[in-house]
Amino acid sequence: MTTSVERFRELLAIPTVSHADEADVDGSAFDAFAAALERLYPLVHEHLEVEVAAGHSRLYRWKGASAEDPLVLMAHQDVVPVVEDEWHTPPFEPTIVGEGADAAIHARGAIDDKGALVAILEAVESLLADGFTPERDVYLAFGHNEETAGDGAGAMVDALDERGVRPGLVLDEGGAVVDGVIPGLSVPTAMVGVAERGIMTVLLTAREDGGHASTPPRTPATARLARAIDRLHRNPFPVRLADPVRAMLSTVAPYAPQPLRALFSHLGLTAPLVVRAFGALGPEMRAIVRTTAVATQLSGAPGENVLATSARAAVNVRLLTGDTVEGVTARMRRVIADPRIELEVRHASEPSPVSPWRGAAWRRLARAVGDTLGSDVVTTPYLQLGASDSRWFTRISDHVYRFTPFHLTRSERDALHSHNERIRVDVWTRGIGFYRALLADS
Template sequence: MPDNDAAVARFRELLQLPTVSHADETEIEWEPFDAFVAALPRLYPRTHERLEREIVDGHSLLYRWPGAAASDPLVLMAHYDVVPVVEEEWDRPPFAAEIVGDGVDAAIHARGAIDDKGSLVAILEAVEQLAGSDFRPARDVYLSFGHNEETAGGGARAVVDLLRERGVRPGLVIDEGGAVVEGVVPGVTVPTAMVGVAERGVMTALLTAREGGGHASTPPAFPATARLARAIGRLHRHPFPVRIAPPVRALFATLAPHAPQPLRWVFGNLALTGPLLARVFPRFGPEMNALVRTTAVATELSGAPGENVLATTARAAVNIRLLTGDTVASATDYVRRVIADPEVEVEVRHGSDPSPVSPWRGEPWRRVAGAVASALSDSSSGENIVTTPYIQLGASDSRWFTAISAHVYRFTPFHLTRAERDALHSHNERIRVQVWLREIGFYRDLIAAS
């Protein structure tokens, strides 16, 4: 039997290392990253005896577990960098990894508990358990652990380049993504494993307005800041059009049998009801809105260097997440049309189109769904989890793997409440201990089935 207390202790030790990434890598303190990498052989000795390990791009990790066959290997992905914290916003120290509560409510509070050390450590626990037996995987198993997913994703790209050079074509790739949730789709109360078969593209558009400048005591009739504000307001009042992309159509078709009437009929007849659903769903919150349209939001603003100085340049960074079917080029054209002001420059700082769509049928998909059923469903209560495709709303390192695999899925095998999901990239990130321990079983069963 696995020693759950020891597993939790290892998890907490790794959570206590502040592996915080920054877009400007000169701001990164690399000592915790080095300490994280150095701790793994001590914490997981059998894994490091059975698996080959190499360091890629300075700090990312690539493991290979030779199987009976090298073709169509399984790749399990995670990342160990975390986003920065504002410590005064947290109820508990963000890197203390304290356990709060008792019994089923006991939870580990720490940055990275869900995103994404939770999955990384669960993968290592699963491998350690199997490596300690006579088990040998039927196919090669790779573990790809990135060090800068939250910023540039260069580690994962380097891993993909390395695997491509070696002729490795994974048969199944699993990275972070959707979770086991309830109540996300209106009318559907059954627990649902949301497996991302694609992810939205991501781009940043810079909006820039310019003027001559001067003293703020004598402002012009329409200063650059006002012109920029009008452009942002127009983009907010005229969001991208709604539509139902194929993976979202598959989501509703899968969940239709589990919805009450008349929603069962509505979800099952999207050829008729799809346009109406697409218009209604944004009213059910940000997640549903993001499933049916490309989203755009201004995230960074800059203007004058002083409070009594007119801005010669007013600039806004707009984060745009592209729904399957849209592109960086089409989104840029839409932003320019909506702003309708030739004196506001629109420049794409960086962008990537939505990922290809992986199939939600076939043997790789059945392996994922089988691990959900065997490890995450609660047989004692009769709770069955419905596995369904959907579009991953955020970007992940898995987007680089679509260049070498047609079966890339995004799923974090946690049963998460809305409050727990809201804590991602925010304060008080936490994971319930029992939920995390159950995740280990998912990876163990998936490896065994591969």
Template sequence: MTASVDRFRELLQIPTVSHTDESEIDWAPFDAFHAAVERLYPLIHARLEREVVAGHSLLYRWPGASPADPLVLMAHLDVVPVVESEWEHPPFAATLTGAGVDAVIHARGAIDDKGALVAILEAVEASLADGVEPARDVYLAFGHNEETAGGGAQAIVETLRARGVRPGLVLDEGGAVVEGVIPGVQVPTAMIGVAERGVMTLLLTVREQGGHASTPPATPATARLARAIDRLHRHPFPRRIAPPVRAMLSTVAPYAPQPLRGVLQRLDVTALVVAAAFSRLGPETNAVVRTTAVATQLSGAPGENVLATTAKAAVNIRLLHGDTVASATARARRIVADDAVEIDVRHGSDPSPISPWRGEAWSRLARTVRETLGGDVVPTPYLQLGASDSRWFTAISDHVYRFTPFHLTRAERDALHSHNERIRVEVWLRGIGFYRALIASS
């Protein structure tokens, strides 16, 4: 235990911070991370094939008895930036507090996503030490820029595609073991993402001649832009129960109290009512039942006494299954209804294909969850609300899932991408056992 935690803390202390503008990234920590992994996990580097892809991503192959239907375990090296003054403990000190069941590691990346990455490394190294020989090939795919462009994972997929590799099971970060997330359901649930929403950004632009702010026109560019944003806000996308959400609710229905149980068991009749209720319960449940859109960036004049010649807004949209980049763009143009507002797609990808929640791959995952994370845990399909590197793997596999094998409280989940990110040591160690069992079932 001590050695594993020490290795984890050492890797957490390396600030592999990514930025949208990659010219701002300090690549030295990424090189240091590569070197530390090689030093800390000697069996992996003696027995597995290793290559660096797209400059900083890592791809390992553990040859099994057969190359057919390999297992791919994913994670990413990079973490999001920090505001150090907001943290109770320094974000890259990997401070260990408490002892026994109260031991906690505080660090950026403790959960997202070095928690999974190092747990995978620990599982593979221990399995090698025990003489495990997988029945099928096992790949470790560690992207270097998941938090920004995801180009590392894309390059890994293209590398595997060129070699004719078609994975039988891909597992990336995603849902976790949680409690109380689904209204009325109190049993612990393992939220296994079978799909994820699409992501796109629309750029709204209004242009005018400009001039001095003391003599503004009747409708300046900023006002026209604000009106467009307000129209989008006042006309949200319609609510509906997408197939992964329907599967999730049907799975947990037997564990809900009456009368909720009956409501969830009759979604063919109650879907609209359930969707309406979810949309009012909070931001997370609202995002489960509709495409969401929110203005996230605004820009105008360079000075406070100057009229903007160009006013711009970025609108981030997360697409529920049934919507596409094209349909969402057309809808935005209809709602804004102003030819003076230019609407362009900055970037976008449609919702991912939906992986099956039946069959051999799903059964392996569900069985491993119950065997290693608790017999009372209910594995359930889940629609992942954010984007991950796994979306690129849907091009070469029909069985792509998103699940991090950690039991997380609401406070721990809220710390992701925020200050005071942390993970309980016993929870992390249990995650290693999950990956070891999944490898053994290959």
């Protein structure tokens, strides 16, 4: 009998890699993935309606007793590319390393995001086998290009919007159960994203006439571009506590040691001190208290002895809740302070709306966490640092959350989008229990 772990490994072995250039995507891998889903989860495909959007995204509907306030469970099929030489095991030959509680499946997508996708299907398949029917409709939304364009999720939202579907709860990938992320906190925390930062790319371009590198001008295009990048680096965006971060600190305050408990409990007075401290505590803490901007790609002349007629830098910007694309772009212009540097905004999206961390939907999530992931786990709102397909669903729901029900170590989180991505087997199977509990709790 095929076990859940064997099904998981089979799906991890299919290289559903997404690329920024759609021409580089192997569509046959996604076709193979779809065929495998239909074969491995026969009850899901017998009892749920399924439609395909934008080529490969898959939207399932599990009819319940009522169509009002449905639950949407999200995950994405695609994974990021790999550099195989960096891996200890082949990334698309899922390998179990270790024994007992340390046994872990090593493969691209083990966490991001086939771990959630397969756990959801395992939960639904098992509930169907038990004869369960949900009280409200359930949708499974599995995008195929979350790592790049994300328009697969957008197409699914368009379809739901046209039908007047207004979900009462949407859950996508996001935070996890973690230890020690918040300084001084000893209890494990389930970090549920109630909002995510906006994202945009700003292309900086410096131009000149070009010519031979043996006779450079006083300030060539490359030097002007470097100066612009340096000014952005030396003048970071101001730090502040956005509402989701305030809510996170207030939630964990009772579990923090002194003097942190007092600091987190009285943010009306202590916010300036807390925000300055967070700004000095490393990349993750800095990223939740300010908009970030970093140059990620550079280009110049085509030859070593040629002056660049245009020198370019792509700057990746993540907007803190409360900032806007327009305001951030204007500040970047002021900081660069060089009218000869052209700024072109690409792929811009505003920060998401903030979902409530009170009410029925939030309590439903917290119950599932406590019942399946540990009674000592504190469920807390937080501001998600990365972007996800969930941003599309904020158009049709006010209750959009980002949480992956896995207890992850720091090294496991660091392996996302890197080499040796992995998930412990018992951690993954507990995630199946979380989705079962969430589906069964109306």
